[in-house]
Amino acid sequence: MRMKGTGITLGKTYRDPVSGFIGIATSVTYWLHGCARVELETGGIDKDTGAIKPVSVYFDSDRVKNHEVKGAPDLNPEPLDRVFLAAILRRAAERYDVDKLRKETRYEVTDQIRREM
Structure with missing residues (x-):
């Protein structure tokens, strides 16, 4: 079976428009019948223990869209008057x-x- 290119770049942020889930692409898997899936992973903090709990979900690679993350604006520090x-x-x-x-x-x-x- 021939695998098609997905256009997914690992390490970039993607969004699933159906569920609204946003995460970083950590893996791409190819299934028997040509379905390519991408794993999006995000993290959260457990309120009870304070531990980081990773959450990962698989989506069809055709369904996810690139999600641009805006950086913080550059600050121009000035000395206090x-x-x-x-x-x-x-x-x-x-x-x-x-x-x-x-x-x-x-x-x-x-x-x-x-x-x-």
């Missing part, structure tokens, strides 16, 4: 009375040292 940074630090200092926290910490440490003596 000094005025912005100063405003953030000022707001953080307003929430907490830094001098009061220092005194409380100092008293806690002093009391702990006295207890250990």
